[in-house]
Amino acid sequence: MSEKKALNIGLVGYGFMGRTHSNAYKRVNDFFDVAYRPVLKAVCGRDKAAAQAFADNWGYESVETDWRKLVERKDIDAIDICTPNNTHAEIAIAAAEAGKIILCEKPLAMDLVQGQAMVDAVEKAGVINTVWYNYRRVPAVTLAKQLIDEGRLGRIFHYRAEFLQDWTISTDLPQGGAGLWRLDAAAAGSGVTGDLLAHCIDTALWLNGHISTISAMTETFIKERKHTQTGKVQPVGIDDACAFLCRFENGSLGLFESTRYARGHKALYTFEINGEKASIKWDLQDLHRLDYFDHGDDGILRGWRSIHVTDGDQPYMKHWWVPGLQIGYEHTFVHQVADFLENLAKGESTAPTFRDALATQAVCDAVLDSAEHKKWEAVVPV
Amino acid sequence: MSEKKALNIGLVGYGFMGRTHSNAYKRVNDFFDVAYRPVLKAVCGRDKAAAQAFADNWGYESVETDWRKLVERKDIDAIDICTPNNTHAEIAIAAAEAGKIILCEKPLAMDLVQGQAMVDAVEKAGVINTVWYNYRRVPAVTLAKQLIDEGRLGRIFHYRAEFLQDWTISTDLPQGGAGLWRLDAAAAGSGVTGDLLAHCIDTALWLNGHISTISAMTETFIKERKHTQTGKVQPVGIDDACAFLCRFENGSLGLFESTRYARGHKALYTFEINGEKASIKWDLQDLHRLDYFDHGDDGILRGWRSIHVTDGDQPYMKHWWVPGLQIGYEHTFVHQVADFLENLAKGESTAPTFRDALATQAVCDAVLDSAEHKKWEAVVPV
Amino acid sequence: MSEKKALNIGLVGYGFMGRTHSNAYKRVNDFFDVAYRPVLKAVCGRDKAAAQAFADNWGYESVETDWRKLVERKDIDAIDICTPNNTHAEIAIAAAEAGKIILCEKPLAMDLVQGQAMVDAVEKAGVINTVWYNYRRVPAVTLAKQLIDEGRLGRIFHYRAEFLQDWTISTDLPQGGAGLWRLDAAAAGSGVTGDLLAHCIDTALWLNGHISTISAMTETFIKERKHTQTGKVQPVGIDDACAFLCRFENGSLGLFESTRYARGHKALYTFEINGEKASIKWDLQDLHRLDYFDHGDDGILRGWRSIHVTDGDQPYMKHWWVPGLQIGYEHTFVHQVADFLENLAKGESTAPTFRDALATQAVCDAVLDSAEHKKWEAVVPV
Amino acid sequence: MSEKKALNIGLVGYGFMGRTHSNAYKRVNDFFDVAYRPVLKAVCGRDKAAAQAFADNWGYESVETDWRKLVERKDIDAIDICTPNNTHAEIAIAAAEAGKIILCEKPLAMDLVQGQAMVDAVEKAGVINTVWYNYRRVPAVTLAKQLIDEGRLGRIFHYRAEFLQDWTISTDLPQGGAGLWRLDAAAAGSGVTGDLLAHCIDTALWLNGHISTISAMTETFIKERKHTQTGKVQPVGIDDACAFLCRFENGSLGLFESTRYARGHKALYTFEINGEKASIKWDLQDLHRLDYFDHGDDGILRGWRSIHVTDGDQPYMKHWWVPGLQIGYEHTFVHQVADFLENLAKGESTAPTFRDALATQAVCDAVLDSAEHKKWEAVVPV
Known part of the structure; x- marks a missing residue:
């Protein structure tokens, strides 16, 4: 597996969707021959103990309690947004501005205006993105x-x-x-x-x-x-x-x-x-x-x-x-x-x-x- | 079966619904112990040959080509309306005025105004009625x-x-x-x-x-x-x-x-x-x-x-x-x-x-x- | 319907199968254009009152209490056997010998020996026959x-x-x-x-x-x-x-x-x-x-x-x-x-x-x- | 995850069942809170290249081409047998004698005699065992x-x-x-x-x-x-x-x-x-x-x-x-x-x-x- 490129994931939120995404990152290389290997670099949540427990369970290497810090980390390639809907826009826009790859849970935004701002941000930044309409x-x-x-x-x-x-x-x-x-x-x-x-x-x-x-x-x-x-x-x-x-x-x-x-x-x-x-x-x-x-x-x-x-x-x-x-x-x-x-x-x-x-x-x-x-x-x- | 009262049916229309109704009349006494016995007295249709063929098939005793005549017949107790929707009102109102029992195919009428006139007619005449929402x-x-x-x-x-x-x-x-x-x-x-x-x-x-x-x-x-x-x-x-x-x-x-x-x-x-x-x-x-x-x-x-x-x-x-x-x-x-x-x-x-x-x-x-x-x-x- | 030939049915037994057969006889001409018209001539059962009630319900013209009499009747064309299995052979063989058409409920017989005798009888007599494997x-x-x-x-x-x-x-x-x-x-x-x-x-x-x-x-x-x-x-x-x-x-x-x-x-x-x-x-x-x-x-x-x-x-x-x-x-x-x-x-x-x-x-x-x-x-x- | 005890797995065979078992070992700790953590220590197959490819895909640490060597390895706790049926007995008995935990694919054996020998071996050795009737x-x-x-x-x-x-x-x-x-x-x-x-x-x-x-x-x-x-x-x-x-x-x-x-x-x-x-x-x-x-x-x-x-x-x-x-x-x-x-x-x-x-x-x-x-x-x- 050494030839695969690492893709360092920073996960924001560790609820139900945090689990489904983490599982997906861990399983993909067992079943699909793709060039990248997701690395569970960090999970971010305001409740540090809970986030740590999640990290321990899934094998995340580190924990953050402020998503802004996560977005700033140089060792993170992709921000995965699994938080409640009212936080998607702020995180996504910041991540785009930081040049991160973004994977965002659905629905994209609270409304069309907010969603438009998010689209503008990722397109302006030219960052790779996807939304989890699974x-x-x-x-x-x-x-x-x-x-x-x-x-x-x-x-x-x-x-x-x-x-x-x-x-x-x-x-x-x-x-x-x-x-x-x-x-x-x-x-x-x-x-x-x-x-x-x-x-x-x-x-x-x-x-x-x-x-x-x-x-x-x-x-x-x-x-x-x-x-x-x-x-x-x-x-x-x-x-x-x-x-x-x-x-x-x-x-x-x-x-x-x-x-x-x-x-x-x-x-x-x-x-x-x-x-x-x-x-x-x-x-x-x-x-x-x-x-x-x-x-x-x-x-x-x-x-x-x-x-x-x-x-x-x-x-x-x-x-x-x-x-x-x-x-x-x-x-x-x-x-x-x-x-x-x-x-x-x-x-x-x-x-x-x-x-x-x-x-x-x-x-x-x-x-x-x-x-x-x-x-x-x-x-x-x- | 002699003790059952005869209910003389006059059927108007002999299409798909004419068949389902005729079958129902012929079968009911075999399976249900009710006081009446439907008698297939007459079927009415503008195409005499077709109506006659229907009568022969199902055992109707006579054929009419004008529903007005059927409605006037003294030997008919009940008028069963199986014709296209645009004819329901006229037939039903005439049948009500003639004091006939009425069984009408659905939908009742072409619209609410027409339907109201039909309801008024049967209620004024006090005739027994039903609509075939089967x-x-x-x-x-x-x-x-x-x-x-x-x-x-x-x-x-x-x-x-x-x-x-x-x-x-x-x-x-x-x-x-x-x-x-x-x-x-x-x-x-x-x-x-x-x-x-x-x-x-x-x-x-x-x-x-x-x-x-x-x-x-x-x-x-x-x-x-x-x-x-x-x-x-x-x-x-x-x-x-x-x-x-x-x-x-x-x-x-x-x-x-x-x-x-x-x-x-x-x-x-x-x-x-x-x-x-x-x-x-x-x-x-x-x-x-x-x-x-x-x-x-x-x-x-x-x-x-x-x-x-x-x-x-x-x-x-x-x-x-x-x-x-x-x-x-x-x-x-x-x-x-x-x-x-x-x-x-x-x-x-x-x-x-x-x-x-x-x-x-x-x-x-x-x-x-x-x-x-x-x-x-x-x-x-x- | 006058052109159809009458087929006079003599039904032996009036239980569950007696009902299904009677219904079939009464409905067939309404739906199928066949040359014969079954006529419910007689039903036979040992309990006269019960047989009469069945006859009244279904419209059988007469009642017998001894199947041998039924088999002998000249006005009966076909014997329909709906009795318990242990009686099929005796009735069927007698009916065959009397030259009757036979419709027999399934299973044909109590065993192969009995069944063979029944087949021999109908084939020897050359009578039309069928078994109700419906x-x-x-x-x-x-x-x-x-x-x-x-x-x-x-x-x-x-x-x-x-x-x-x-x-x-x-x-x-x-x-x-x-x-x-x-x-x-x-x-x-x-x-x-x-x-x-x-x-x-x-x-x-x-x-x-x-x-x-x-x-x-x-x-x-x-x-x-x-x-x-x-x-x-x-x-x-x-x-x-x-x-x-x-x-x-x-x-x-x-x-x-x-x-x-x-x-x-x-x-x-x-x-x-x-x-x-x-x-x-x-x-x-x-x-x-x-x-x-x-x-x-x-x-x-x-x-x-x-x-x-x-x-x-x-x-x-x-x-x-x-x-x-x-x-x-x-x-x-x-x-x-x-x-x-x-x-x-x-x-x-x-x-x-x-x-x-x-x-x-x-x-x-x-x-x-x-x-x-x-x-x-x-x-x-x- | 440090507190979980490692259970070093040696897998024999890398076919369809090798995949299902490997997946199970890799996923269990993500979803179940158990005291052990399976470690994919070695996979064994006669075709070295194929075994190596399997190891690379699933993350096995090493490859063996002779199951006897695998069974002898001190760093292996459990032998998982995924080979064709005719090899189960020999491997299982050797593994039992080496004191290994055994997980064996079904059916247990080629016949009852062979199966009895396997049961005798594990029971005599007192080794933990299971058969994959999943x-x-x-x-x-x-x-x-x-x-x-x-x-x-x-x-x-x-x-x-x-x-x-x-x-x-x-x-x-x-x-x-x-x-x-x-x-x-x-x-x-x-x-x-x-x-x-x-x-x-x-x-x-x-x-x-x-x-x-x-x-x-x-x-x-x-x-x-x-x-x-x-x-x-x-x-x-x-x-x-x-x-x-x-x-x-x-x-x-x-x-x-x-x-x-x-x-x-x-x-x-x-x-x-x-x-x-x-x-x-x-x-x-x-x-x-x-x-x-x-x-x-x-x-x-x-x-x-x-x-x-x-x-x-x-x-x-x-x-x-x-x-x-x-x-x-x-x-x-x-x-x-x-x-x-x-x-x-x-x-x-x-x-x-x-x-x-x-x-x-x-x-x-x-x-x-x-x-x-x-x-x-x-x-x-x-």
Whole structure:
């Protein structure tokens, strides 16, 4: 392994995403033959003991408690931002100015204005960047993209996606605190829109192109929750649920929904695309399968195929095991790191880049605006 | 069977629905112990030869070519309206004035104004009536209603339904003509909204109560089709696809979609309801199953149950075969006739009545208005 | 309908199968254009009141309490035998001698010897005959046959079938009595072997050809049950479960299992056939679907297709509704009557004939022999 | 991480299993808090270049080409045997005599005699040992075990398992050679029996106890294949397919099947257990789900539950991600290493031990004997 170039990682934040990224960095070279070797140089968190424990567990060489220091360190090549949404912009812009490679968790920003500033910063600095919309790299989803690009679906009529969870159906859950900043509007910006729909939107833009106009509605089912910082019961500022209609530039109709109040669904992210010649469906809860209907099949034998995406000629799978043996959620991050390192060797950023993620941000903003003003909104071009 | 009272049926229209109704009349007494026995007295259609062939096939005693004559016949107790949508009102109002029992195909009318006139007519005449929204009487759907009424779902957060087909994805298909009046706006009033969404809405109102406000969009993918009456290529006036967001009076959010351009789906009518305590899902393409998730189940063993609704203690099923042996589509009509005859013996109309169907019409009108004006619309109370 | 020839039916037995057959006779002309019209001339049962009630319900013109009288009646064209297994032979032989058309419930006989006598009788008398192995005429199963006959599967390697139920898992259930003669060895001959496996075997012989050798095991889980005739707790003589290995003449391997002790399965009859080029699967609990895997599909897109068998070009379906609308269990009997009447017009018996059913009987006998003697047995050629 | 004790691993063999084990060693400490830290000390293979490439990829510190040398090395604590089946015994016995901890791939041995010698060796030497029957540690399978141990199924009536693949349906495939030693009887001992059924048997013995008697059949569909060592077309000595009936000591009936000729199945390992009170099913191709039917559920709501085994209170899952996010195949090996290291700290071997695996070997031998002699065989007690 000596011939691989080291890529020194500085991770900011050590929560759920800190784990998925760290795992990806540690595994990529075992399975992918890429020119770089990620080195877990430093992890940064305000709580020093917690950050140290994380470093010990994952093998980070050092710990910082101030991300500004991390950004300044000469021995850090890449800043990986895994902190709550309200901190992405400041860290990313500073990292760009320091000339660092940047890998930023999604959603890119709190809103479009902030996101635009981030894009401007990385483009001005000319730094390599990517945003962790990891679901593009589920093999079944990548296969879906391949089928669409090959024209197998023909003209697209419909795109629908939903991301359904049920983990916040309880008045006892506070807003803020470890793992619960997603319920705090000040930290998260929005609720399911930025957390879940942003994934659906990123995938949709990738698979089906631009969205033109939107009509949305949001709802907050539990109106007040105790805030962990103040200790007081306060209004909940996030959207618990959000649904929207839209029109894509290619003439197809879109329907999106997300909620944390769909009892029975832990993380049901599904999409379905109906084309003139074929249709596809996918579901995160069985992520290793792609459903496919081909109208070109012999008439009496047409049916939805359940494709078990585990063969060597299906995306990413030759790097793993043998046909029939499924991979899981975490592998999507390994795939993104693998692509990232391969592109890095070519001096290129990896999609979705900050600019790609800005397009998703524009849709999210239009969704929230539409819901607030109860009218159709055009998506701002970015 | 001599002790059963005869109910003389006069059927108007002999298309697809004419068949389903005729079958229901002929089968009900074999399986249900009700006080009435439907007698196939007459079928009415403008094409005498075709009507006669239908009569010969199904055993109708006589044929009429003018529905006005049928309505006037003294030996007819009940008028069953199976004609295209644009004829429902005139026939129903005449039948009401003639004091006939009325069974009318859905949707009730071309619009709310027409529907209101029909309701006024039957209520003024005091005639027994029903509308053939048959899916309420799929045993799995009736079971869903029972679970909701028992409070098993608790507070409802979400209701979503879709009715997806793919049979009109071809520019070769004309508008108008046998079986194709559904593509002709003059005959059908609307496209998928009245044809398919009306079913979804009827079920939704029954299961989840009133809808307050709506934001909808419609699309016509194939803009021109040859019209069979004129022989010319003419603009298509119907909606090929329609989707809408809504809010129910109980505070839940609704999402509805229908299309005839969803490649791979012949007749996928599904609904899902998410409550605080439980969720349910149903799918017309496997109509004998109800999916149910009960949050009250032991935590490590929670999962969606696939209930095979074929047991004697499940709705309607004791009348059929033995557990495990499924019934099909046509049985829903038999169930409606069975309930209709049972209620008739009590002097009562059977839900959905004309008035119930008017509520669905009000939602359909709001959907089409919203789509046309591109804004949220309130549903007119009826 | 006047031009159709009447076929006067004399039904012996009025239990579950009496209902399915009666329904089939009454429905066939509504949906199939065949030359004959079944007339429900008489039903025969020892309990006159019960037989009369059945006649009243279904519209039989007369009632007999002695099947010998029925067989002698000149106004009866066809004898339909729906009685317990131990009575089939005597009735069928008498009916053959009386020159009657015969439709006999499955299994044909109590054993091979008895079955052979029945075949000899019908062949000697030259009477039209059929046996009600109704599952051949589930459209998805008929489609499976069509695919095999077209060579789409190629060389067959494996055939497996199971028929799983759970309705006798209770020590409270007696043997004998209404609906429970299936637990009484004297009436049923065997347990699941003749009741359920016989179906699996009939389908297998039809789809995959002859079975050569067998190794079987049986088990009776509940050893004693109260007998309704004696009122005493007596040993149970039937097999509660039976499984067997076999070799088909075409070189494929077979695996069959049946039980009434598979908790969670009401009537799970499934088969799967693996060929060199394709595989198929079917399941009675979702009988309107056929699963199909085609190795000839593009490699990255191979997957099991779930074919919703409801299209007009799929077997039998043009006679029913429209694509996407499923039929159920009872329709298999209608199909058999339709085919029977069509063949009758040509002067031919309808498969499975008595002779076909004798082959199934030979396999059942070999299964029971193998289980008893705990060794491989050859199937006696018939 | 300094406080963890190093466990120096010497890996023999670097094929598919070498990869799964290496991955497990490298990941375990990231996710499980155990006292030991595996160190990839050496990998051993006859082809030095290939072994070196493997070492480079995975980070093994050194390479050996003679396993005897590896076994003698003082800096090696544990020998992990990933070589073809015909080499397990010799290596394991030598390793035991050298006092090494042993982790051996399945099946344990070529036959029972050889397996007994291995058990004797490890027990005499008193060395810690385990055999890699990894499927016990799929969370859904471990959950199944937990449900059975809690008595939730009640008396067991039926156990059935199958392991279906289709990768050898081609006459072009040679026997022997890289990845193809499984087709060479000299290296593999048997075909699907040792390769696939051994997994099914290990799980079955664990979940349902001892097997008493067996009736089996085997088949070799392609009788001759080119051998890579001789370059000649030679008879194929392995079983391509194997099925058997059996009786368990607890009175339940068993049915097992395995094949590499089931077109459409890449690696469909399923089992189903029917108990008096509940039933369970599992399927390797969707390994993160367990199907469960509870007869204790309210009658009208009974149905098979599809449990998405990804919650923190389900086996092993608290170590991974969040509910709804599935893990994959490779995690089973991580779980086995985690349990192994935890038990090691207590001075205990980890199930399945060599002795446990010997019981599976006894069943495999009885299966092959029964198939050869075409008669029921008793399983030799071990």
